[in-house]
Amino acid sequence: MTDADPELLDLLSTRLGSQHVIRDAASMEGYLVEERKLYRGTALAVVRPGSTEEVAFVVRECARAGVPIVPQGGNTGLVGGGVPHSGLVLSLARLDRIREVDPFNATITVEAGCILKTVQDEAEKADCLFPLSLASGGSCRIGGNIATNAGGLNVLRYGNTRDLVLGLEVVLADGRVWNGLKGLRKDNTGYDLKNLFVGSEGTLGIVTAAVLKLFPRPKSRTVAFIGCPSPHAALDLFDAFRRRAGDQLTAFEFMPRFALQIVLKHAAGAVPPLAGEHEAYALIELSSPDPEIDLRERLERVLGEALEAGIVEDAAIAASETQNDALWHLRESLAHVQRFEGGSIKHDVAVPVSKVADFIVTATQACEAALPGVRVCAFGHFGDGNIHFNLSQPVAMEKAAFLAQWERFNRIVHDIVHAMNGSISAEHGVGLIKRDELVLYKDPVALDLMRTLKRTLDPKNILNPGKVLALESELPPSLP
Amino acid sequence: MTDADPELLDLLSTRLGSQHVIRDAASMEGYLVEERKLYRGTALAVVRPGSTEEVAFVVRECARAGVPIVPQGGNTGLVGGGVPHSGLVLSLARLDRIREVDPFNATITVEAGCILKTVQDEAEKADCLFPLSLASGGSCRIGGNIATNAGGLNVLRYGNTRDLVLGLEVVLADGRVWNGLKGLRKDNTGYDLKNLFVGSEGTLGIVTAAVLKLFPRPKSRTVAFIGCPSPHAALDLFDAFRRRAGDQLTAFEFMPRFALQIVLKHAAGAVPPLAGEHEAYALIELSSPDPEIDLRERLERVLGEALEAGIVEDAAIAASETQNDALWHLRESLAHVQRFEGGSIKHDVAVPVSKVADFIVTATQACEAALPGVRVCAFGHFGDGNIHFNLSQPVAMEKAAFLAQWERFNRIVHDIVHAMNGSISAEHGVGLIKRDELVLYKDPVALDLMRTLKRTLDPKNILNPGKVLALESELPPSLP
Numbered sequence: 001m002t003d004a005d006p007e008l009l010d011l012l013s014t015r016l017g018s019q020h021v022i023r024d025a026a027s028m029e030g031y032l033v034e035e036r037k038l039y040r041g042t043a044l045a046v047v048r049p050g051s052t053e054e055v056a057f058v059v060r061e062c063a064r065a066g067v068p069i070v071p072q073g074g075n076t077g078l079v080g081g082g083v084p085h086s087g088l089v090l091s092l093a094r095l096d097r098i099r100e101v102d103p104f105n106a107t108i109t110v111e112a113g114c115i116l117k118t119v120q121d122e123a124e125k126a127d128c129l130f131p132l133s134l135a136s137g138g139s140c141r142i143g144g145n146i147a148t149n150a151g152g153l154n155v156l157r158y159g160n161t162r163d164l165v166l167g168l169e170v171v172l173a174d175g176r177v178w179n180g181l182k183g184l185r186k187d188n189t190g191y192d193l194k195n196l197f198v199g200s201e202g203t204l205g206i207v208t209a210a211v212l213k214l215f216p217r218p219k220s221r222t223v224a225f226i227g228c229p230s231p232h233a234a235l236d237l238f239d240a241f242r243r244r245a246g247d248q249l250t251a252f253e254f255m256p257r258f259a260l261q262i263v264l265k266h267a268a269g270a271v272p273p274l275a276g277e278h279e280a281y282a283l284i285e286l287s288s289p290d291p292e293i294d295l296r297e298r299l300e301r302v303l304g305e306a307l308e309a310g311i312v313e314d315a316a317i318a319a320s321e322t323q324n325d326a327l328w329h330l331r332e333s334l335a336h337v338q339r340f341e342g343g344s345i346k347h348d349v350a351v352p353v354s355k356v357a358d359f360i361v362t363a364t365q366a367c368e369a370a371l372p373g374v375r376v377c378a379f380g381h382f383g384d385g386n387i388h389f390n391l392s393q394p395v396a397m398e399k400a401a402f403l404a405q406w407e408r409f410n411r412i413v414h415d416i417v418h419a420m421n422g423s424i425s426a427e428h429g430v431g432l433i434k435r436d437e438l439v440l441y442k443d444p445v446a447l448d449l450m451r452t453l454k455r456t457l458d459p460k461n462i463l464n465p466g467k468v469l470a471l472e473s474e475l476p477p478s479l480p
Numbered sequence: 481m482t483d484a485d486p487e488l489l490d491l492l493s494t495r496l497g498s499q500h501v502i503r504d505a506a507s508m509e510g511y512l513v514e515e516r517k518l519y520r521g522t523a524l525a526v527v528r529p530g531s532t533e534e535v536a537f538v539v540r541e542c543a544r545a546g547v548p549i550v551p552q553g554g555n556t557g558l559v560g561g562g563v564p565h566s567g568l569v570l571s572l573a574r575l576d577r578i579r580e581v582d583p584f585n586a587t588i589t590v591e592a593g594c595i596l597k598t599v600q601d602e603a604e605k606a607d608c609l610f611p612l613s614l615a616s617g618g619s620c621r622i623g624g625n626i627a628t629n630a631g632g633l634n635v636l637r638y639g640n641t642r643d644l645v646l647g648l649e650v651v652l653a654d655g656r657v658w659n660g661l662k663g664l665r666k667d668n669t670g671y672d673l674k675n676l677f678v679g680s681e682g683t684l685g686i687v688t689a690a691v692l693k694l695f696p697r698p699k700s701r702t703v704a705f706i707g708c709p710s711p712h713a714a715l716d717l718f719d720a721f722r723r724r725a726g727d728q729l730t731a732f733e734f735m736p737r738f739a740l741q742i743v744l745k746h747a748a749g750a751v752p753p754l755a756g757e758h759e760a761y762a763l764i765e766l767s768s769p770d771p772e773i774d775l776r777e778r779l780e781r782v783l784g785e786a787l788e789a790g791i792v793e794d795a796a797i798a799a800s801e802t803q804n805d806a807l808w809h810l811r812e813s814l815a816h817v818q819r820f821e822g823g824s825i826k827h828d829v830a831v832p833v834s835k836v837a838d839f840i841v842t843a844t845q846a847c848e849a850a851l852p853g854v855r856v857c858a859f860g861h862f863g864d865g866n867i868h869f870n871l872s873q874p875v876a877m878e879k880a881a882f883l884a885q886w887e888r889f890n891r892i893v894h895d896i897v898h899a900m901n902g903s904i905s906a907e908h909g910v911g912l913i914k915r916d917e918l919v920l921y922k923d924p925v926a927l928d929l930m931r932t933l934k935r936t937l938d939p940k941n942i943l944n945p946g947k948v949l950a951l952e953s954e955l956p957p958s959l960p
Contacts, residue, residue, distance in 0.1 A: 102834050103719075103834075104715065104834035105832040105833045105835075105865075106833070127723075148668065151666050151668075155666065160666060172925070177925065178925040178926055178929065179923050180926060181901075182902075183832045183901070184830050184832065184865060184902065184903050185830065185866070186631050186635065186830045186866045186903065187905075187906065188628065188629050188906060188907055188908065188910065189903050189904060189918055189921075190918065190922065190927075190948055190949070191676065191684070191930045191948075192642070192676065192680075193929055193930070195675035196671065196675070200672075215726075216723045216724075235584065239584055243769060244696075244769065245769075246695075246727070246770065247726070247727035289723060289724065350664050350667060351664070352582060352585040353584060353585045353586070353665070354583075355585075381666070385585070385664060386665070421661075421662055421663070422662075423662070423664050423669050425668045426664075426666040426667065427666050427668055429668045430669060442670065443659050443660065445656050445657065445658040447670075449652075449658065449671075450670050450673070452937075453671055453936070457932075469670070
């Protein structure tokens with residue numbers, strides 16, 4: 001903090017209005033602590049600009065004063081990417097206008113501060129689907145989804161956030177505004193700047209608005225909950241559905257026996273979907289924009305063949321939208337109920353889909369061998385090769401003693417992921433929590449290119465410094 | 481050319497074998513002239529490395545000697561991007577191995593020199609589809625497709641080349657190799673380097689290999705050729721199909737009356753698909769991996785409603801694979817037959833899909849007003865908003881006098897595209913032919929970011945210099 005800072009805050013107050021430059025501790029609290037309470041940050045102030053021009057003004061003045069900025073959307077990230085450790089928090093929450101809906105172009109143009117749920121609702125009003133779907137949909141903001149390239153439940157069919165972005169408006173580190181708000185399916189006029197900012201976690205520029213893809217709204221949906229003898233059988237089942245149902249396969253989620261047990265034990269309203277227990281469960285959703293298609297007939301056809309082949313042991317097919325929701329509830333409750341089983345050590349990893357069953361089996365065995373009694377809860381987006389490889393503590397162990405082994409389990413799990421040419425951060429991003437882990441596994445040339453890009457696009461290192469990458473000039477973040 | 485150059489060529493001959501350092505004019509000819517004979521280049525030599533390591537060696541030595549490199553795949557580009565104007569041509573043709581096919585992961589790993597058709601065939605052997613489909617499929621090479629982010633006939637359903645690339649191996653401007661050959665559906669471990677190289681036309685790095693997405697192979701297909709009263713009716717028809725058929729709609733191509741007339745006049749084996757003539761034609765393809773689905777029934781259902789609504793005047797639905805191919809033949813012949821009508825002035829543009837009919841009508845009127853008798857052949861990938869807005873000369877005009885008006889028509893057509901927030905290069909790229917045009921229409925901040933990226937990733941400006949962008953230090957290319 002330099003002598004210029006009080007002057008800076010006065011300058012920002014004058015431009016933004018003093019009510020949008022928050023300096024008192026109580027009002028700042030929600031911006032300093034992250035979702036899982038893993039980090040608590042510090043900041044000079046929280047600023048809440050109300051337009052792209054105001055964001056540009058703040059960035060320009062901060063660049064001049066050398067004051068770092070942490071951009072924040074809904075502050076729902078899981079990797080500490082939005083935690084400040086000096087300088088300003090720049091909240092995008094007031095940039096929350098839907099600028100345009102164009103159903104014929106199947107696009108929606110939104111500002112960064114729009115709540116995801118609002119974007120979904122606006123799309124639905126135009127009889128369209130905005131498919132990004134996350135547990136935090138009611139509070140996360142689209143700018144954060146873009147900055148972190150959020151994944152979620154519909155990636156199998158519709159792609160990651162990156163795949164849903166057609167155009168961006170971005171404030172650069174020197175306060176210039178790049179207007180790339182094009183809603184085009186084809187545009188080969190030079191380098192792809194857009195994808196440089198998507199997933200850069202606020203370290204290369206601040207997304208202020210975006211043109212997003214919409215899709216025809218599904219008019220038919222069928223969900224099934226299926227018991228399989230093993231993860232490998234579930235993989236065979238996935239392959240059968242993908243080949244036969246193509247794009248009508250909109251979800252293929254995986255849960256192990258332990259996961260369903262704790263859901264049924266802790267989640268309100270959870271009802272056993274099948275009579276017996278199985279080693280592996282798949283939740284399958286088929287959907288289509290065609291209201292007249294018979295998805296159930298198709299589902300039963302593929303399942304019938306799978307039963308005969310021995311890769312399915314039992315299946316429950318929902319007979320109504322209420323039952324569809326009830327089956328999804330089993331899967332969606334899982335993130336929430338793990339806390340009731342004590343400490344969790346979590347990994348968000350991806351491997352090639354062809355290796356996902358091998359990964360689950362190998363990593364489960366390795367963890368169980370490393371700590372007898374540990375309860376592996378390896379669930380998630382099987383069809384994307386993305387597994388939330390979480391470990392619940394042994395029943396009789398101290399929570400703190402278990403959590404003290406996080407680093408050790410990182411090494412066990414991430415080494416297996418790495419050997420399978422996988423990713424140690426599939427959908428949650430790097431932020432702070434995986435920044436130093438990344439250095440162990442990422443191709444060194446890629447890391448060097450990343451550092452070069454960061455230095456080029458943010459030469460003063462004022463945009464979310466210390467996240468994703470540590471530059472040589474930086475001290476390690478002094479966060480607890 | 482410095483004194484070091486003869487030494488450089490000797491060094492490369494020693495490492496690559498002298499037969500792979502081509503210096504005689506006759507053997508170099510095919511590398512110096514581009515597809516449409518718009519440009520003829522010059523080069524010291526053509527080098528044909530046989531591996532990634534050899535590519536890296538060539539680039540390292542050229543960087544040391546300050547000798548520029550033009551990477552070339554099949555040399556089928558349409559914008560002069562592969563034309564050398566000094567230095568070396570680096571042909572990727574010998575890097576032509578299929579490294580891996582992984583049907584469960586739905587990926588294929590290929591080297592840059594693989595012919596597109598070979599990649600398609602290898603995918604098919606694994607009962608998969610590699611959907612990129614271009615007129616030059618039998619001679620273009622996948623590295624060139626990636627470097628130019630090729631579009632083609634299947635973008636509506638499967639995306640551009642960019643969307644088909646999961647991982648890359650790239651030789652950087654200093655000869656280092658970035659190994660990003662991951663076949664993952666989710667990977668949030670830092671900045672998206674891949675998309676920086678895809679579509680950069682060989683100016684930021686040389687793609688040597690890629691992991692590409694595969695899809696379930698379609699097992700059912702139905703094609704229809706449809707007569708509409710206007711481009712606006714065709715847009716309504718597109719919207720109806722997209723909403724009802726969703727992802728089974730794999731193509732929606734457009735031709736005006738004049739286009740079908742010249743196809744029927746000049747293309748071998750072309751048979752009139754409909755009894756009468758119509759102002760606008762759509763070629764529609766539905767396909768599905770499900771062999772048991774009744775696509776024809778679905779097609780007829782949507783067409784029936786469209787006939788009733790007056791947006792369709794007549795339709796021919798193919799009753800066999802032979803008839804499917806015959807209808808596609810009408811569309812695919814179009815690029816070839818225009819030459820028989822004299823000089824063509826061509827534009828490859830895109831607008832938001834909601835504006836595509838407005839664009840066709842407005843730009844057609846503007847060109848007809850500017851030059852009475854000009855015959856507009858505005859056809860293409862209507863469902864992507866991508867129109868090949870080509871002009872055939874007035875029948876009685878001199879070809880040269882017509883072609884001399886290219887710049888004038890660029891201004892007329894591109895101004896309309898720009899006013900609709902469109903792209904002046906939808907799928908062919910920038911290369912040389914649109915480099916200076918780009919400066920007129922691209923956001924200046926975007927252009928500046930592009931120049932910054934170029935200077936950062938290729939500080940000696942040795943990779944395909946003068947293409948896409950002109951740096952201040954460069955003379956304009958002295959090409960005819």
